[in-house]
Amino acid sequence: MFSKLFKATLITFCIFVFVFANALNAKEHPSLILTKEGVEKIRDNLGKVPLFDATVEKIKAEVDKEIALGIDTPIPKDFSGGYTHYRHKQNFVIAQQAGALYQILQDEKYAIYVRDMLLQYEAMYKDLPVHPQVRSYAPGKLFWQCLNDSNWLVFMSQAYDTIYDFLSSEEREKLENNLFRPFADYISLANPAFYNRIHNHSTWGNAAVGMIGLVMDDQALIQRALYGIQDDGLAVGGVDDDGGTIKSENQKRGFLANLEEPFSPDGYYTEGPYYQRYAMYPFLIFATAMQNKLPEYGVLQHKDNVLLKGIDALLNLTDADGDFFPLNDGQKGMSYFTPSLVTAVNIGYYYGNQNPELLSIAEKQNEVLLDQTGLAVAIGVQANMAEPYTKHSVNLSDGANGDEGGVAVLRSGQEDLTAVFKYAAQGLSHGHYDKLSFSLYRKGTEVLQDYGLVRFVNVGQKGGGNYLKENASWAKSTIAHNTLSQNQEMHFGGDYKTGSQHHSDLHFYADHDEKVQVASALETNAYPGTRMHRTIAFINANDFSEPFMLDIMKVSAKKAHDYDLPFYYFGQVIQTNFDYIKPSSLSPLGDKNGYQHLYLEATGKPSADTTQFSWLHEGKFYTLSTLTAPSDEILMTRIGANDPDFNLRSEPGVMLRRNNTQDTVFVTIVEPHGSYSPVTELSLNSNSAIKSLELLHDDKAYTAVRIEDVKGKTQLFVVSNLDAEKTREHTLTIGSKNYRWEGPYAYITAP
Structure with a gap:
């Protein structure tokens, strides 16, 4: 007893x-991102850790400048790019930084600044109407869309946490009752179409509600953040600003669902790296806050540490200069120097077993967070613990379970040549109709491009800084990408709902051989009755000065179609081995599906079985060699037709057109070679080393391509079209020769 x-x-x-x-x-502050223990450690190390000290001084100078200017909380009226939008955005960034400085430097002027700003917002918000610029499916109050209002609350929650104990109980009560709770309710309860979905928008909304809930120890808000609004009253169907479905049957909702659904087990985010970069901030900030306040929920470790995997996936989706590959809607030039990736690298290092390779990225970023994660990174850098972040070839699956296609990144050497092969799912509302497309890079230079998006972010003169109509009519179209277009139609008819039901499938991926790396994938739904099988291979041949890319697109169809296969390059045309005719005036190539935006600059016919097109870009020569038939056409195009507001970049392409054909194979090699210096005026190795291509064999089971160089040496590449087992033994007879190999492909050089 x-x-x-x-x-x-x-x-x-x-x-x-x-x-x-x-x-x-719950009552201890700060406790979200900065913690009491972290602040003490930072204060103990001030003046001892150069990178952290430099960041403090940099941010202090920026915040002091803003304090000197005074606080301005203007009545909202502008789209992104306008003054009121900029001012409120700047306010939340500076307030968060000022709060961190208050904790670190113990200077009350920073707490007073944050307090006075928040009280100004409290006085404004309780009578603030919906934003006057009504364009969004979910308009905000401070900003034209709830997304930006959520940005504000994510940052202001951190600011409030840092000055919580500085405020009187009356001030806290006023802010919480008149500003923070109504703000959280507006972006969630009043806007369930924004809040209750799987999308980067909702991630920001979920994190915003959760962050302020954690500061105020409001369990209802925390649960709403994690699990969404259970009874939102939404009808099935609605459409958002980007044309994506807002509500579907059995819709999942909340922060944890946004961790489950868009991320694959490899950490790839289905909307693409541009939006993964954007969403990683609220993902990591709220997960870190939960780790610090309510670690028993295991949010940071959710789905087998998918957020930490996502950081590595993101870094692998950059070129040699750190720019993100512009898959789906993606602005070129966005890179890991953005503040959200400083956050990702710092949190990833601190909570991810302190990978020393992340320190080399931090060194390049030359900035850290003003919290304990940033201090840990700065200490690691000071101790010379950094190791180079080496990017290798990688295959990242797509889909919540990793079974909805993916993205393969093939890298040769130290990113001497990089191919980005996209065989992924639709990518939610930011996806493009570009199944089996690819882009090609040499170091940090685009060789064959993915256009990215049509938007001038935060440039008010261009549609208020929002997506422009050409994003749908050009950037999302199939013909805007380096992939096959059938009958001048878009994949899935350009229908979002149909595209969202399908994905391409990996046939095989192999990067174990430094000489040959291959990614191969299938698409059977983009055009009903047509099967596309594309294989991209990097070949580092002994007799070539540099690696080259082999591209095999095998098409099987139930009836004859017209096919277009474009390649969008940069630079100056140097030479062709075919004659072409340039029209006296330019006209569009078509009237819809993206073709209306392409000028036809020249038309040619093949003069040989192997057609060659050479250009010069940034001191490097490139040659595209492609297997052609006499009936094929070669079209030289330029983006920019039917573009009255000059929203599109005027960039060239070369297109192979094959009409009235049923089953066919497109075989192409893209070959970097030689160099040109405008200083020495020397042109070296300006001619291609490829003499000819030949399709030696093609049937349902195998496709074999023969490559002959200018010295008469040959290479044979064979793809097993049906059986991709790594250990399967194959035998193929071509002419009088028998070829035997193991695995899904064979690369054979002549003795």
């Missing part, structure tokens, strides 16, 4: 200790 009583008493005591400890933690 005594034993049972003792055990019961002990259990009760443990529960009391746990609840009491949590209660103390």
Whole structure:
């Protein structure tokens, strides 16, 4: 009896200790991103860690400048790019930084600045109407869309946490009742179409509600953040600003669902790296805040540490200069120097076993967070612990379970040549109709491009800084990408709902051989009745000065179609081995599906079985060699037709057109070679090393391509079209020769 009583008493005591400890933690501030313990460690190390000290001084100068200018919280009226939009955005960034400086430097001027700004917002917000620029499916109050309002609350929650104890109880009550709770309710309860979905927009909304809930120890808001609004009253169907479906049957919702659905087990985010970069900030900030305040939920570790995997996936989706590959809607030039990636690198290092390779990225970023994660990174850099972040070839799956296609990144050497092969799912509302497309890079230079998006972000003169109509009519179109277009139609008829039901499938991926790396994938739904099988291979041949890319697009169809295969390059045409005719005036190539935006600059016919097209770009020669038939056409195009506001970049392309054909194979090699210096005026190795291509064999089971160089040496590349087992043994007879190999492909050089 005594034993049972003792055990019961002990259990009760443990529960009391746990609840009491949590209660103390809930009342302790700061406790979201900065913590009490972290602040103490930072103060102990001030003046001792150069990278951290430099960041403090840099941010202090920026914040002091803003304090000197005074606080301005103007009545909202502008789209992104306008003054009021900029001012409110600047306010939340500076407030968050000022709060961190208050904790670190213990200078009350920073707390006073944040307090006075928040009280100004409190006085404004309680009577603030919906934003006057009504364009969004979910208009905000401070900004034209709830997304930006959510940005504001994510940052202001951190600012509030840092000055919480500086404020009087009356000030806190006023801010929480008149500003923070109504703000959280507006972006969630009043806008369920924005809040209750799987999308980067909702991630920001979920994180915003959760962050302010954590500061105020409001369990209802925390649960709403994690699990969404359970009964939102939304009808099935609605469409958002980008044409994506807002609500579907059995819609999942909340922060945890946004961790589950868009991320593959490899950490790839289905909207693409541009939006993954944007969403990683709220993902990581709220997950870190939950780790610090309510670690028992395991949010940061959710789905087998998918957020930490996502950081590595993001870094692998950059070129040699750190720019993100513009898959789906993606602005070129966005890179890992953006503040959200500083956050990702710092949090990833601190919570991810302190990978020393991340320190080399931090060194390049030359900035850290003003919290304990940033201090840890700065200490690691100071201790010379950094190791180079080496990017290798990688195959990243797409889909919540990793079974909805993916993206393969093939890299040769130290990113001497990089191919980005996209065989992924639709990518939600930011996806493009570009199944089996690819782009090609040499170091940090685009060789064959993915156009990216049509938007001038935060440039008010261009549609308020929002997506322009040409994003749908050009950038999302199939013909805007380096992939096959059938009958001048878009994949899935350009229908979002249809495209969202399908994905391409990996046939095989192999990067174990430094000489040959291959990615091969299938698409059977983009055009009903047509099967596309594309294989991209990097070949580092002994007799070539540099690696080259082999591209095999095998098409099987139930009836004859017209096919277009474009390649969008940069630079100056140098030479062709075919004659072409340039029209006296330019006209569009078509009237819809993206063709209306392409000028036809020249038309040619093949003069040989192997057609060659050479150009010069940034001191490097490139030659595209492609297998052609006499009936094929070669079209030289330029983007920009039917573009009255000059929203599109005027960039060239070369297109292979094959009409009235049923089954066919497109075989192409893209070959970097030589160099040209405008300083020395020397042109070296300006001619292609490829003499000819030949399709030696093609049937359902195998496709074999023969490559002959100018010295008469040959190479044979064979793809197993049906059986991709790594250990399967194959035998193929071509003419009088028997070829035997193991695995899904064979690369054979002549002795």
